[in-house]
Amino acid sequence: MLDKRIEKSPVPLTKDDFASDQMVKWCPGCGGHAILAAVSNVFPRIGYKKENFTIVSGIGCSSRFPYYVHTFGFHGIHGRAAAIASGVKIANPDQSVWIATGDGDSMAIGGNHFIHIIRRNIDVNILLFNNQIYGLTKGQYSPTTPMGQVTKTSPQGTIEHPFITAGLVMGAQGTFFARVPDNNVKLMTEVLYEAAKHDGTSVVEILENCIIFNDKAFSSVTSREKREENQLILRQGEPMIYGKDNDMGIILKGTSLYAVKIGIGGITEKDILVHDQFNPDPGIHRMLGRMMGPDYPVAMGVIRSAKASTYDDLVEDQIEIAKRNSSIKCVDDLLNSGDTWEI
Amino acid sequence: MTKQKNIVELEDVVVKFVGDSGDGMQLTGTLFSDTAALAGNDLATFPDFPAEIRAPQNTVAGVSGFQVHLGQRKIFTSGDMCDVLVVMNPASLKANLKWVKPGATIIADESAFDEKGIEKAGYKTNPLEDGSLDSYHLIKAPISLLTKESLTDLEIDKKLAEKTKNMFVLGMMYFLFQRNLDNSLDFILKKFSNKPEVVKANQVALKAGYNYADTVEAIASTIKVGPAPMEKGRYRNITGNVATAWGLLAAAEKSGRPLFLGSYPITPATEILMELARHKSLGAKVFQAEDEIAGICSAIGASFTGSLGVTTTSGPGLSLKSEALGLAVITELPLVIVNVQRAGPSTGMPTKSEQSDLLQALFGRNGEAPMIIIAASSPASCFHYAYMASKFSMEHMTPVLLLTDGHMGFGSELFKIPKVADLPEINPPIAKANDHDYKPYRRDPVTLARKWALPGTEGLRHRIGGLEKTNIDGNVSTDPLNHELMVNIREDKVMRVANYIPEQEIMGEETGDLLVVGWGGTEGMLKSAVGHMQRAGKKISLAQFNYIMPLPLNTAEVLSGFKKIVVCELNKGQFVKYLRMMHPEFKYLQYNKVQGLPFHVKELTDVFTKIMEEK
Ligand SMILES: Cc1ncc(C[n+]2csc(CCOP(=O)(O)OP(=O)(O)O)c2C)c(N)n1
Ligand code: SF4
Ligand SMILES: [Mg+2]
Numbered sequence: 007m008l009d010k011r012i013e014k015s016p017v018p019l020t021k022d023d024f025a026s027d028q029m030v031k032w033c034p035g036c037g038g039h040a041i042l043a044a045v046s047n048v049f050p051r052i053g054y055k056k057e058n059f060t061i062v063s064g065i066g067c068s069s070r071f072p073y074y075v076h077t078f079g080f081h082g083i084h085g086r087a088a089a090i091a092s093g094v095k096i097a098n099p100d101q102s103v104w105i106a107t108g109d110g111d112s113m114a115i116g117g118n119h120f121i122h123i124i125r126r127n128i129d130v131n132i133l134l135f136n137n138q139i140y141g142l143t144k145g146q147y148s149p150t151t152p153m154g155q156v157t158k159t160s161p162q163g164t165i166e167h168p169f170i171t172a173g174l175v176m177g178a179q180g181t182f183f184a185r186v187p188d189n190n191v192k193l194m195t196e197v198l199y200e201a202a203k204h205d206g207t208s209v210v211e212i213l214e215n216c217i218i219f220n221d222k223a224f225s226s227v228t229s230r231e232k233r234e235e236n237q238l239i240l241r242q243g244e245p246m247i248y249g250k251d252n253d254m255g256i257i258l259k260g261t262s263l264y265a266v267k268i269g270i271g272g273i274t275e276k277d278i279l280v281h282d283q284f285n286p287d288p289g290i291h292r293m294l295g296r297m298m299g300p301d302y303p304v305a306m307g308v309i310r311s312a313k314a315s316t317y318d319d320l321v322e323d324q325i326e327i328a329k330r331n332s333s334i335k336c337v338d339d340l341l342n343s344g345d346t347w348e349i
Numbered sequence: 350m351t352k353q354k355n356i357v358e359l360e361d362v363v364v365k366f367v368g369d370s371g372d373g374m375q376l377t378g379t380l381f382s383d384t385a386a387l388a389g390n391d392l393a394t395f396p397d398f399p400a401e402i403r404a405p406q407n408t409v410a411g412v413s414g415f416q417v418h419l420g421q422r423k424i425f426t427s428g429d430m431c432d433v434l435v436v437m438n439p440a441s442l443k444a445n446l447k448w449v450k451p452g453a454t455i456i457a458d459e460s461a462f463d464e465k466g467i468e469k470a471g472y473k474t475n476p477l478e479d480g481s482l483d484s485y486h487l488i489k490a491p492i493s494l495l496t497k498e499s500l501t502d503l504e505i506d507k508k509l510a511e512k513t514k515n516m517f518v519l520g521m522m523y524f525l526f527q528r529n530l531d532n533s534l535d536f537i538l539k540k541f542s543n544k545p546e547v548v549k550a551n552q553v554a555l556k557a558g559y560n561y562a563d564t565v566e567a568i569a570s571t572i573k574v575g576p577a578p579m580e581k582g583r584y585r586n587i588t589g590n591v592a593t594a595w596g597l598l599a600a601a602e603k604s605g606r607p608l609f610l611g612s613y614p615i616t617p618a619t620e621i622l623m624e625l626a627r628h629k630s631l632g633a634k635v636f637q638a639e640d641e642i643a644g645i646c647s648a649i650g651a652s653f654t655g656s657l658g659v660t661t662t663s664g665p666g667l668s669l670k671s672e673a674l675g676l677a678v679i680t681e682l683p684l685v686i687v688n689v690q691r692a693g694p695s696t697g698m699p700t701k702s703e704q705s706d707l708l709q710a711l712f713g714r715n716g717e718a719p720m721i722i723i724a725a726s727s728p729a730s731c732f733h734y735a736y737m738a739s740k741f742s743m744e745h746m747t748p749v750l751l752l753t754d755g756h757m758g759f760g761s762e763l764f765k766i767p768k769v770a771d772l773p774e775i776n777p778p779i780a781k782a783n784d785h786d787y788k789p790y791r792r793d794p795v796t797l798a799r800k801w802a803l804p805g806t807e808g809l810r811h812r813i814g815g816l817e818k819t820n821i822d823g824n825v826s827t828d829p830l831n832h833e834l835m836v837n838i839r840e841d842k843v844m845r846v847a848n849y850i851p852e853q854e855i856m857g858e859e860t861g862d863l864l865v866v867g868w869g870g871t872e873g874m875l876k877s878a879v880g881h882m883q884r885a886g887k888k889i890s891l892a893q894f895n896y897i898m899p900l901p902l903n904t905a906e907v908l909s910g911f912k913k914i915v916v917c918e919l920n921k922g923q924f925v926k927y928l929r930m931m932h933p934e935f936k937y938l939q940y941n942k943v944q945g946l947p948f949h950v951k952e953l954t955d956v957f958t959k960i961m962e963e964k
Contacts, residue, residue: 028824060804062650065815072812073825078804080653081814082646083676089611089643093650093658094804096634097609101654101804119646122639325629332630337599340628341766346585347387 008203009129012054012102019050024059026076032067037188037214041133042074044194045104049075051195052102052202060101062091064111066142068135068214071106085116088123091130099318102202103130110140113149113169121178126317127206131198134209136171137216138223145219157219171211172295172309176288182208183295184308187228188215193239193306200308206316227304236299240307245278248303255279256294256302263293265302283311355570356527361420362574363428364522367445368437369406370399370413373515377435378415380533381522385419386586386763387532389576392419393728393762393873394586395427400700407461407469412444421575425727426873427760429949433525433572435518437461437492439470455485456521458492458514488567492517492558499557505550513554520558527571530555580765587764589728589757590620593661593687596735598631601657603736604743604775606683608633609651611644612661616699617755618689621661641666645673645686652682653813655779655803657739661687663755664706665696671714677748678718678839680813681790681799683777684748685738689758692945701945702756704869705920710750711898711927717836719843721749722898724869728757729764734895736772743777745846746798747839752897754870756947777801783808789823790835797842844899853901855910857883857890863961864911866937868894868924871948875917878953889957894924900931908935915940915960917948 024046032038049059059077063069065084072079078101082090087105095103112120112134123130139157140146147157147164150171154163175183182204186194194212201208213224222229227236238248238256246256253268255278266273285291291310298304334340364381366374375396382394397414404411418428430450436442438461449455462477476482477489496517500510516537523530534552541547562568587595601608610633612622626635634656638644645660652658662670667688677684690706692698710722721741725734731753742749780787780800789811790799802809811823819826820834855864856876867875872893879891892907894900901907908914908928915938916925925939940956942948 055807057805057807057810060654063814072814076810078654078810079812079814080650080680081812081816082649083672083815086642086646086673089638089646090650090653092636092638092643093609093611093647093652093656094654095650096636096647097607097651097656097658098654098804118639119643122643321634325632325634328629329632334628334630337595337602337631337769340595340598340631341585341769342583344585345383346583346766348583349389349579349581 008052009102012058012100014053015055019053019056021046021050023056024049024076026074028073030074031070033218035215035217036067037137037212037216038068038071038135040188040191040194041135041212041214042071044191044198045075045133047191047195048198048202051199054102058100058102059104060094061104061106062087062094063106064108064116066108066111066140068106068108068141069111071133085111085114086119087111088116088119088132092123092128095128095130095318096321099129099322105130105132107132107134108141109134109136109138109150110148113171113174121174124175124178124180124207124209127181127314129206129316129318131201131208132210134171134211135214136211137214137220139216139220141216141219170296171209173292175209176292176295176310180209180310181206181312181314182308183211183291183310184208185211185213185304185306187213187224187233187237187306189228197308200311204311206314226299236303238297238303238305240281240283240294240305240309242281242283242308245275245280247275247278254303258290263297263302283308284313286312288312354568356573357570358573358575360422361418361424362433362572363416363418363431364433364435365414365416365431365445365448366435367412367414367441368515369440370404370411371406372413372437373512374413374415374437377515377519378417380519380536382417382419382586384523384528384532385417385574386584388528389579390419390421390574391424391577391579391763392417393424393427393760394418395756395760398700407438407440407466409440409444409470412441414441414445419574421577423577424762425876426947429947435522437514437518439466439472439476442476443470443472449485451484453485454488455482456488456490456518458518459489460491460493490521490561490565495557495561496554499553500550503546503550503553505546509547509550513550516551516554517558520555521562524559524562525568525571527573530559583766584763585766586761587729587732588620588759588761589725589731589753590618590689590759591624592729592731592764593735593753594621594624596732597625597657597659597685597739598628598633599732599769599772600736600739600775601633602631602769603772604657604739604777606655606657606743606777608659609636609648609656610634610659610661611636611638611647611651613638613641613644613666615663615666617691617758618661618663618666618687620758621687621689641669642673645670648684649673649677649680649682652684653680653804655801657683657685657743659685659687661689663689663691664693667706667709674720674748675714675716675718676815678714678720679815679817681746681839682748683742683746683801685735685742686748686750687735688750688752690752690754698945700755702754702870702947703919703943703945704754704871705923705943706752707897707920707923708926710752717840719840720898721745721747721843721846722752723749724752724895724897725757726869726872726893726895728760728762731757732764740773740775741846741849743775744798745796745842746778746801747842752869757870779803780806780809782806788821789813790818791821792838796845797838847899847902850896850899850901852903853892853894853907855890855892855907858888859890860910861888861890862912863889863957864908864914865889865891865957866894866914866916866924866928867891867918868897871917871919874948874950874953878950878957881950881954882957887961889961897924905932905934908932913938913960915957917953919943919947
């Protein structure tokens, strides 16, 4: 549900209400432009007053984002967006708080803040621009760069096991995880709306093309020719079916998922798993999040959206209870509490 | 009938209670101090905990102590050498004898000086018997034994009886100081209200100790410390860390800006975090972050959105916060950073105090990143300086770093309770809704503070951040001249705070042979030492600095009135370096100590005397 505490706009808003007067300085063809388009679509649709959005970022190409949307914005320091945004949301729960961050920003230097904001389930929305590279510093490998990839700091190929973002988020007890390709603005807009509705930390991983330093990193999944075959777009309550001819599906056998062709080996549509993003048990969500080629399609859309209390709500509750029960109502009460005497 | 005892009247007395960690010395010392305060004494206290949580029993490593300095005059410090030492076991005697004045009174629990205890403490022979304490006034009493005897009628288990020996010795001390027992009896009643047998045992032991001291011949005289001349008002005892927390709460209430604390536990600063966590009823939001970086960054986020953002830490944590300090400087947001200094570098000596983070506070950031630096000088003063740090930070829209130290944080003194209505006003420059003139870096022409535009306010949407911005408009800019302008403005803004801080005071005459200069937590010892020499007719004065960056406007004037200047610090000479830089026209001598210990009055008077005698 959209947050009842956040005041709604009395008038319908449009894209233009959030248009910034700043020149967008991303490279032409950068995936960032699509993300900006999706956010510009979704903010007016969410319908909160335009003064009730705050965007916080770290450092990186992706973190330039706050300058390009006309809201309250804070461009922080490398890796710390989640920590800054935690303070914003806890101090001011009446704001809809969005974080724009990169794969390096959130999973290398800011890894600690990233897992802890997720664990606490603070009600913010994280736009994770995953281009599997350090863009701003011109092409060093990141924690999500595939093993073996040659980059400027791995001339012989990387020798590190990359993070799978979904695995990290769910390992940190994430309550909301979605994945979208940067070339499907329609899906991205839908998913961002879902993220806004979720109570708690929503992580939206956007597979973002860095045309300059890591071009076509995701083309085997996102290109026009490959996407139907290699993407499974999840929808709540619908069977996990994909493929050009809608004849591929995901089944659960034993404790593993398998990609199968309907009609072969006696498999019928009834055998195909039905997506339940609200399942509190993350088991299937984890497996969906980890799927990748060549044997599996990559899962897109909202993979997980589970209910749990949020840190910011509980803070308000505790304050209310303390205000009701404590005899200390103001600082004068505090100063004069306990053992005091007159001279 | 007991014999009439002599009365010895003293100006001030330093008392220390020492025993094994489990002997309840903290409580005993606290009750003794509270009773002294009620009797009108001025006082200051300092707890001395073992570094380990559970050190082996009856070893020197496990000794826990509580020192209180009380007087019928103004008390500046928790004292250095003690006049009365209460020891509950051999290890505590071993660990503390070096802090006892010659001829001092030592009250020892004889029952604990058995073979095993003596050996564990590392003594070869029993120090109570071998004559090694002949130069002291030794009062041996089988305290554990007597306590158990006094409780035989109560039919309580042995363990509980053993535990009340601290009350027995407290009773003895109350006799020695001719104190009223009521306050402590009352405390016991409240504290153990749901355990009547514990109340009874403790109360009986306390009275038994008092009566025993009355009858025993070894106590031939009692000590009288009369009421100190104190300003009229309501008082309480307060530690520096609690005073810091309360000063922040007071500033939040006065300014109307909610308090947000983002912190990560670290000795000796943790008590501020714990104290504020208890006061949600005042609306304080306390966030125990995953590390110090998240602590400060969350506080900056909270400030951006309209709270008084605060982060509290000690040296190693301040190091982690450095990058974010710069972010607060360039975004020109209010932020109070409290650094409760401890002995470094690295983990150093966490439970020991030092003043060695001053240069880090002044200069420990990348880029030109000036910051207001304030230092508190005693436990109770932490309230005032935490309040003023918050006021300056909000009114001038720039971070303020408040330096206290472990000694001040854990130590306590009497605090005259202020009324919030009497505290100075705090008026943050909050931008008004739909202010058409609003620009992120448009400034007040006098203070140079920009406006605080709170998210949620109509017509004020804007973006700020760590990238350099154009003055007024706040657009990202790498323009060379704009950068230089902004660097200069940020510095000028901090320097102009000098117009709002009080003039530097001098204790003593404005001219003379020697000016002693100190800053922060050394105030008590320096005041005591300088006062001592002043009373002996020496032309010596003291300037103790609380406002470090910027320095008070009359600093040069203060420094110019003396033949010699000596800067005393618990570090290798950091403030003196800064003074040499800011006021190179003066010649500075320096006296430094880096042992994790405070100055002692005697060492200071010796140093000052020597300096004054030298040609
Ligand atoms: C403390 C610190 N260390 C290093 C940097 C340099 N730096 C800036 S952005 C960046 C990596 C950015 O990569 P990512 O977060 O993936 O963002 P992208 O540019 O790819 O969007 C690095 C290493 C910095 N600004 N601050
Ligand atoms: S370098 Fe890459 S990530 Fe950065 S703006 Fe250009 S295309 Fe986008
Ligand atoms: Mg990247």
